[in-house]
Amino acid sequence: MGSTFGHLFRITTFGESHGGGVGVVIDGCPPRLEISRDEIQFELDRRRPGQSKITTPRKEADQCEILSGVFAGKTLGTPIAILVRNQDPRPADYQEMETTYRPSHADATYDAKYGIRNWQGGGRSSARETIGRVAAGAIAKKILYQVAGVEIVAYVKRIKDLEAVVDSNTVTLKQVENNIVRCPDEECAERMIDLIDQAKRDRNSLGGVVECVARHVPRGLGEPVFDKLEADLAKAIMSLPATKGFEIGSGFAGVLLTGKEHNDEFYIDQQGATRTVTNRSGGIQGGISNGENIILRAAFKPTATIGQAQKTVTNTGEETTLAARGRHDPCVLPRAVPMVEAMVALVLCDHLLRHQGQCATLTP
Amino acid sequence: MGSTFGHLFRITTFGESHGGGVGVVIDGCPPRLEISRDEIQFELDRRRPGQSKITTPRKEADQCEILSGVFAGKTLGTPIAILVRNQDPRPADYQEMETTYRPSHADATYDAKYGIRNWQGGGRSSARETIGRVAAGAIAKKILYQVAGVEIVAYVKRIKDLEAVVDSNTVTLKQVENNIVRCPDEECAERMIDLIDQAKRDRNSLGGVVECVARHVPRGLGEPVFDKLEADLAKAIMSLPATKGFEIGSGFAGVLLTGKEHNDEFYIDQQGATRTVTNRSGGIQGGISNGENIILRAAFKPTATIGQAQKTVTNTGEETTLAARGRHDPCVLPRAVPMVEAMVALVLCDHLLRHQGQCATLTP
Amino acid sequence: MGSTFGHLFRITTFGESHGGGVGVVIDGCPPRLEISRDEIQFELDRRRPGQSKITTPRKEADQCEILSGVFAGKTLGTPIAILVRNQDPRPADYQEMETTYRPSHADATYDAKYGIRNWQGGGRSSARETIGRVAAGAIAKKILYQVAGVEIVAYVKRIKDLEAVVDSNTVTLKQVENNIVRCPDEECAERMIDLIDQAKRDRNSLGGVVECVARHVPRGLGEPVFDKLEADLAKAIMSLPATKGFEIGSGFAGVLLTGKEHNDEFYIDQQGATRTVTNRSGGIQGGISNGENIILRAAFKPTATIGQAQKTVTNTGEETTLAARGRHDPCVLPRAVPMVEAMVALVLCDHLLRHQGQCATLTP
Amino acid sequence: MGSTFGHLFRITTFGESHGGGVGVVIDGCPPRLEISRDEIQFELDRRRPGQSKITTPRKEADQCEILSGVFAGKTLGTPIAILVRNQDPRPADYQEMETTYRPSHADATYDAKYGIRNWQGGGRSSARETIGRVAAGAIAKKILYQVAGVEIVAYVKRIKDLEAVVDSNTVTLKQVENNIVRCPDEECAERMIDLIDQAKRDRNSLGGVVECVARHVPRGLGEPVFDKLEADLAKAIMSLPATKGFEIGSGFAGVLLTGKEHNDEFYIDQQGATRTVTNRSGGIQGGISNGENIILRAAFKPTATIGQAQKTVTNTGEETTLAARGRHDPCVLPRAVPMVEAMVALVLCDHLLRHQGQCATLTP
Structure with missing residues (x-):
């Protein structure tokens, strides 16, 4: 049952990279939210393959269909099912994978666990699975924005050893979408694109x-205590596929500071907050949000699938x-940006509803 | 309902730092496991305060009582409830906290969420809450060892900028317990102890x-996909209190490698594996274990509570x-070692049972 | 999140009676189970409308498509998504329902809860939702049969005051399917059919x-204690739509007996069991199965939707x-038979996996 | 993990009839609810053994201790742990049960499932387990009353073939508590008491x-659809121990009516509702409450444990x-009354919070 995420705002994804399609069922969505197919498609377009020279050339329009849960442009409060058909499959590309395991991929472990595997592509471990997450995230984002004006913006902070300078207080979606690597530091972005382009030519990855x-x-x-906000975000x-690390706030660098240096001192602002x-x-x-910006970082390893020859079994x-x-x-990073935003939105939306359920029932 | 963790091997902790006590209910434990109170107490003793000069001087023996679920030295398969009474409270030490928020602590956010707070200590955000986790972890460890010979060993890898050299393939519990900072690199351990001791004298933290x-x-x-092993470990x-980052395997350093450098090539060993x-x-x-050693790292921030004066509200x-x-x-690190081991054991044990449930029902 | 059922063998249904379609996602299914679309379709055909003169004339072939989770005729262990498109909608039939509540139907309560409602049919409260349950139940049944030879047979025991005589020890699917009311007491079945036919002509229901x-x-x-088998079956x-009562074993009639009369005395059979x-x-x-036949009964009220004029608002x-x-x-009873079988199969299959997970991990 | 119940207002019970004690952890309780130990003890006193000549003579005061989650008379929003110690054990009474199974009791099935059993009493299947439910139910009742004025009243409707006449619209707790059988039909209550008294003398049960x-x-x-209110109530x-049937509203008798007779016609009352x-x-x-009285019935079998000799193995x-x-x-009925009330309160309180979480987040 590992395909379900969330407690009140709960999503279940389904689908392999090859087969009938991939999608999601969203249960527990608040009723009467205005939502259109286009709003969901907007986020899927940010995630889809073939969008630039530094992403996979697999051509999939990834057009979504809302099967249920929306009526006359509004959510019904019942499960919202969203389906994206698989297209442009080339199983011949994968013939070799029937018997041969790709290093650092999920082929061997799926066989070890299940004794069977859809070898025509990555199966369930393919990044195509994240289509359902991104579609659901679009709805979660809208709820968060409508209820509290929440803005969630992710961006590429680093590719290999190139690190961008970004002001998290002001960065906008528009700045992020301004280049194909989704790094709002334009000068750094250019170098990142060159680096990825070179890796592609080297049949290597970053x-x-x-x-x-x-x-x-x-x-x-x-x-508290197990469903701390940072725990659920982690x-x-x-x-997400290919992640190797997670940080909140000061992260690993925080261990270099003393308590006196690390602590966030309080003050009362002009509004009395x-x-x-x-x-x-x-x-x-x-484990509880304090009203300041939530800042987190995710490390993604270089793509496991590369064109160079590797030893395997x-x-x-x-x-x-x-x-x-x-x-x-x-390099998965540019397409990972909307995935990260989606996962953050799903966690925050779930906890928004949970907080409402527990703490807004009795009047203060 | 954030106090429950695990799906088949499921624990629920309870208790604040001040009040009747803290503890845990473990539901779904396999029946007929031989377990004694001493085996649980052994892990609690590694976690308890006052065990050395570099931990809090709060004196608590943290003696546990098994209330249910064990009969004639064996688990019954029914819920195992374990209780540790609170002792040595000094509410006077906390009088000021009734109205004043400690910087980077949970006082202000608990008030914001719940509109009420047990200000006589850290309440539910106190590290005392982890007593229940460590007690449950002792049972999880025993199941894992008995079923598959699993060994879980954690240790202090770094204090501030002091990093130890440890061979994760061979490190033993005995080596970890050999010094009060729980770092198996003895030379580094001595320097760590001095550094913590100095911070203590400075009324600062690390x-x-x-x-x-x-x-x-x-x-x-x-x-797959949401309950990937690294996701549940994260x-x-x-x-755990005070964590700011999580890494699995190569972690954040992995982003500096190319795919060719990062991939783990396969081979067949002498046993044919x-x-x-x-x-x-x-x-x-x-998201699935591959039989190699599972290696992870957790970043802990310097303790928020310090003796120096800080601005607050x-x-x-x-x-x-x-x-x-x-x-x-x-410095929470020495006492965090058994907590990390417990959390890893709880995740692995839960997934062991889940794997058995889904994948061992049909014969291959 | 009320659209998910089961803990290890977990299903999530979606879809309204009017809109893109209805279906189910099954997560946690054991891998390597041989399953075909036809086996699932067989059960859906027993449930579909328009199958006889005593069911609704709505014409829907209810052909299912397996979107994911099955590869080369076998389950992958990943989510199985099954979709049935809606067809033959006649929204004009429902125009009046946009504003008018059908007595004893869900129209008014959906409006009260969600503040919005898909009035083009029963929406989520339509019996069409059970398509997903019946499809999932077909897979659960196969697992149960393959692992332990479990046979699940439901049948119409009573229509209004007509009660059939059926030997639960020997009744077969073939006997149940032998007439359109699904009552294996052939003589009683004929009278039941006449009674339903008469109610239909009276624009009434049974x-x-x-x-x-x-x-x-x-x-x-x-x-034990909350997930007792009879509790989860209840x-x-x-x-299921239209149910008003549930009994296990002696049920309500059991209260007329004394303990001496009611208790099931034990003996050792010829195999030593x-x-x-x-x-x-x-x-x-x-709360635990004892190896004897599980017998339960479900009371279904007369269909709420009738052609006669009723007072409403x-x-x-x-x-x-x-x-x-x-x-x-x-009368919903004939079509309820495969629904009841499906729900029983889902509960038993979930508990089969759960038992395997908790109790088969440690060797005895 | 069958010892946990509820989704937002979630309880986990623990404990066997013999051993350290029984209790409950309540997680997700709204903060700032005024609650005292006495309010909880009041309900436990209604449930405890030895309260009259027609209940078990086991003498247990069942005094509860609140271990956590309440501070200065108010709930903290954190887990509320409540413990009741076991007293007056007479394991000698149970020596025979170490090897001999009581007919229609859980002895044989616990052994079949777990391969081990606490034979010093009913273990986990003992009605003592319901102490935790009743304690939690006291809190749920108070929330429901405070938020919406909800009144939950259960009573004995029938003993064997004696059926009481009770007006569910007006019956009060005081009327229920007016006699030891908890039947508000005083004349019928007397006959019930005599009948139970006779069964006791016969070493039989009812x-x-x-x-x-x-x-x-x-x-x-x-x-909708799986967590319909009647489904969760069922x-x-x-x-609960010893239940064999459940009815909501018309129940099994409803099948004798036609749709025209059974449907509840709507009207607009003087307040416009x-x-x-x-x-x-x-x-x-x-599956959704409509504002009318919720009415349900539970069938309890005659107590399995009787003093007469029975064949067993x-x-x-x-x-x-x-x-x-x-x-x-x-006869368990008099003591089952507070158990039924508690379970109904737990379901309603959980759904109150869930409804608040999903449907009160967006403004209408």
């Missing part, structure tokens, strides 16, 4: 870091070599 | 990194300063 | 009782009258 | 029916006879 900021998040979201992010001078906490204290225990022929991204 | 290895984990644990770790030459994956591929919106008087750890 | 037996259920299924049955002489427990003791608070024009069943 | 009404339940509670009731003339729906339509497969010596109730 990794990097996506940073995400959520602004105007209401105070009080997150539930799970959300680390469930309790605020923190600094934000090393990343907008969360004690077959499912019958023979050693061999493999040079992947399937279409793939030389 | 952070660091705990690394954890799980050896002999069976292949096949973890469930949530488990990031639900599929193995990887390197282990940048950290024992998990596609009151619950009525007044600016003030605070110098904490309560007893606290100058 | 209710009744479905009985279900599950034979060869392994000992040990069910989890929830499963009472979640512990058996009970009688089966007033209905195959479950202490509009969504703006006006009193009015309504005579339904939509196509509907004069 | 069953019956508890009816429960919930008044002033807000419209809109319950979630599960709640059927998880949509109401139903009759209430055969039992306050729930389409041992855990080694030998046939034998058994005459129970342990203290037990000749």
Whole structure:
């Protein structure tokens, strides 16, 4: 049952990269939300393959169909099912994968777990699975914006050793979408694009870091002790393909500071609100949002599928070599940006509803 | 309902730092496991305060009582409830906290969420809450060891800028317990102890990194797509107090490598098993364990509670300063080691049972 | 999130009676199960409208498509998504329902809860929603049969005051399918058909009782204390549209007996197995299956939608009258039979996997 | 994990009849609810053994201790743990049960499932487990009353063939508590008491029916499709020990009516509210509360433990006879009344919070 995420705003994704299609069922969505297919498609277009020279050339329009849960342009409160058909399959590209495991991919572990595997592509471990997440995230984003004006913006912070300078307080979607690598530091973006382009020509791949900021998040979201907001965000992010690390606020660099240096001192702002001078906490204290910007980072490893020959083994225990022929991204980061935003939105929306359920029932 | 963790092997913790006590209910434990109170107490003793000069001087023996679920030395398959009474409370130390928020602590966010707070100590955000986790982890560890010989060993990898050299393939519990900072690099450990001791004298605090290895984990644990093993481990770790980051395998450093450099090539070992030459994956591929060692790291920030004066505010919106008087750890890392082991054990045990449930029902 | 059912074998249904379609996502299905579209379609054909003169004349072939989770005729262990498109809609039949509430139907309560409603038919409260359950139940049945030879047979036990005589120990699917009312007592079935036919002509409707037996259920299924097998069966049955009551074993009639009369005495059978002489427990003791036949009964009220004029109100608070024009069943019982079987199969399959997960991990 | 119930207002019970004690952890409780130990103890006193000549003579004061989650008389929003110690154990009474199975009890099925059993009493299947439910129910009742004025009143409707006449619209707790059998029909109550008294002298036992009404339940509670309000109520009731049947509204008798007779016609009352003339729906339509009284009935079998000799078997497969010596109730109905109320309160409170979470987040 690992295909379900969320407690009140709950999504279940389905589908392999090859077969009838992929999609999502969203249960628990608040009723009467105005939502259109186009709003969902907008986010899917940011995620789809073939959108630029530095993404996989697999051509899929990824057009979504809303099967249920929306009536006359509004949510019904009942499950919203969204389907995207698979197209442009080239199973011949994958013939070799029937018997040969791609290094650092999920082929061998799926066989070990299930004793069977859809070898015509990545199956369930393909990034196509994230279509359902991104579609659901579009709805979660709209709820968050409508209820509290929440803005969620992710961007490429780093590719290999190139790190961008971005002001998380002001960065906008428009700035992020301004170039194909989705890095709002234009000068750095150009170098990133060149680096990815070179890796592609080398039949190699690159990794990097996506940073995400959520602004105007209401105070009080997150539930001690296991469902701390940062814990659910960590799970959300680390469930994305190719992630190797997660940080909130100061992250690993925070260990270099002393408590005196790290603590966020409080002050009262001009509106009388309790605020923190600094934000090393990343907008969360004690597992609960404090009203400051939520800032997190996700490390993505270089794409496992590369065109260069690598040593590997077959499912019958023979050693061999493999040079992947399937279409793939030389770097997942640009397309990971909308995925990260979606996962952050899903967590915040779920906790928004949970907080409403527990803490708004009795009047203060 | 954020106090419950796990799906088949499921724990629910309860209790604040001040009040009747803290504890845990473990539901779904396999029946007929031999377990004694002493085995649980052993892990609690590693976690308890006052165990050395570099931990909080709060004196609590943290003696546990098994209330249910064990009969004649064996688990019944029914809920195991474990209770530890609170002792040695000094509410006077906390009088100031009734109105004043400690910077980077959970006081302000608890008030924002719940509109009420047990100000006689950290309440539910206190590290005392982890007693229940550690007690449950002791049982999870035993199941994992008995079923598959799994060994879980955590240790302090870094304090501030001091990083230890540890061979994760061979490190033992005995080596970890050999010094009070729980760092198996003895030379580095001495310097860490001095550094913490100095911070304590400065009424300041330090952070660091705990690394954890799980050896002999069976292949096949973890469930695509949201309950990937690394996702559930990330949530488990990031639900511990004071964590700011999580890494699996190569982690954030992995982004500096190309795909060709990062991929773990396969080979067939002398027993005919599929193995990887390197282990940048950290024992998990596609969200599923691959039989290699699982390696993860957790970043802990410096303790928020410090004796130096800091700027803060009151619950009525007044600016003030605070110098904490309560007893606290100058560095949580030494006591975090058994907590990290417990959380890893809980995740692995839950997935062991889940894998058994889904994949062992039909004969191959 | 009320659209998800089951803990390890977990289904999520979606879809309204009018719109893109209805379906189900099944997560946690054991891998490597041979399953064909035809096996699923067989059960859907038993449920579909228009199959006889005593069911609704709505014409829907209800052809299913497996979107994911099955590869080369076998389950992958990943989510199985099944879709049935809606056809033959006649929204004009429902125009009046936009403003007028059908008595004892869900129109008014959906409006009260959600503030919006798909009035072009029953929406989510339509029996069409059960398509997803029946499709999932077909897979659950196959697992149960393959693992343990479990046979699940439901049948119409009563229509209004006509009660059939059926031997639950021997009744077969073939006997049930032998007539259009699905009552294996042929003589009684004829009278039932006449009674329903008469109600149809009267623009009235009838209710009744479905009985279900599950034979060869392994000992040990069910989890104290809230997930007792009869508790989960009760929830499963009472979640079907139009149910008003549930009984296990002796049921309400059991209260007329003394303990001495009601208790099922034990004996040892010729194979040395512990058996009970009688089966007033209905195959479950202490919430756990005991190896005897599981017997349960479900009361279905007469269909709410009738052609006769009834007093009702509009969504703006006006009193009015309504005579339904939509196509509907004069008696849901014949089509409820495969629904009851499906729900029983889903509960048993979930508990089979759960039992395997908790109790088969440690060797005895 | 069958010891947890509820989704937002979630309880986990623990404990066997013999051992350290029994209790409950309540997670997700709204913060700032005023609650005292006495309010909880009041309900436990209604449930405790030894309260009259027609209940078990086991003497247990069942005094509860609140371990956590309440501070200065108010709930904190964190887990509320409540513990009741076991007292007055007489394991000698149960020595025979180590090897001999009581007919229609859980001894044999627990052994079949777990391969181990606490034979010193009923273990986890003992009615003592319901202490945790009743304690949690006291809190749920208070929330429901405070938020919406909900009144939940259960009473004994039938003992064997004696059926009481009770007006569910007006019956009060005081009337119920006016006699030891908890039947508000005083004349019938006397005959019930005599009947139970006679059964006790006969070393036999009796069953019956508890009816429960919930008044002033807000419209809109319950979630299609699996978590329909009647489905969750059915599960709640059927998880109580000794239950064999569940009815909502018209129940099994409803099948004798035609649709025209059964439907609840709508009208507009003097306050302009949509109401139903009759209430055969039992306050729930389409799985959602409609504002009318919720009415349900639960069938309880005669107590399995009786003093008369019965044929049974041992855990080694030998046939034998058994005459129970342990203290037990000749009829569980009087003590089942507060249990039924508690389970109804738990379901309604959970759905109140869930409804708030999903449907009150967006403004209409």
